[in-house]
Amino acid sequence: MPELPEVETIRMQLESLIVGRKILAIETETPKMIQPSLAVVQKATVGTKITKIARRAKLILFYLDNGRVLISHLKLTGRLLVRKKSDPKDDWQRITISLAGGLELRFADLRKFGWLKLIVDEKAMKGILEEFGPEATEISLREFEKILAGSRRPVKVVLMDQKKISGIGNIYANDALNLTMIDPRTPARELSSQAAGRLHGAILKVLRLGIKYGGASDQFYLDAKGKKGHYQEHFLVYNRQGERCFNCGSPIKKFFLAGRGTYFCEKCQK
DNA sequence: AGTCGCCTGGTA
DNA sequence: TACCAGGCGACT
Helix, strand or coil: CCHHHHHHHHHHHHHEEECEEEEEEECCCHHHHEEEHHHHHHHCCCCCEEEEEECCEEEEEECCCCCCEEEEEEECCCCEEEEEEECCCCEEEEEEEEEEECCEEEEEEECCCCCCECCCCCHHHHHHHCCCEEECCCCCCHHHHHHHHHCEHHHHHHHHHCCCEEEHHHHHHHHHHCCCCCCCCCEEEHHHHHHHHHHHHHHHHHHHHHHCCCCCCCCCCCCCCCCCCCHHHHHCCCCCCCCCCCCCCCCCCEEECCCCCEECCCCCCC
């Protein structure tokens, strides 16, 4: 799915495209994607205005003027697209939110893993937000070191654990580890303080680069305007197995770590 | 830590 | 035909 840079790209676009718009209708043919139910969500949101759009971890939060919040998670293949009502249907269009001014916010999702959830009170909201660790773009070095020191799991697995640090997925985890020449399998707590410092900086660097390039459209991702991002043109190791390491020229290797495709240079990353 | 499930489609 | 996919939770 969209990781932090992709979700943040979409959030920024939605902020300028649909904040202030009134929700006129919500329709879906895949009610499983809407929680607690289509009817409840319709009742709570139709007629309200979107006042703010925020991001937490990989979630997008739509604040409404009646105090309710709609939260979306795009999972692997979700897209949030702003279209004109008259535009042709999008591929895998699952949820259609009609907005004032002839616009539609469309949630498209090939695999139907994504969801839209209504939050009705502050307690529920707080509960959801507290499930996540500090934002990967904001975490202090001190906090980061503490998280690493507290785990024997492979460092790549820890980076992708949203409860520990939020926003990093497989693409940016792989690239940040290559940039710092760290073997993804290294138990987190065995990293030197120097390596931890480098990794902290590299995470910030790759995520910012991802945002700068509008996200990575390696396979599926499109932004809110339906455009591809360009970070895939700058991958260091992700999806580059067999190609040469930019640092030393030896071939990038792929293996599975905790069930996820993992890409690294065995010569550079020790 | 590893596997499976949720779903569907692209590619080897 | 089989395998793989940017996420993530449940289960063992």
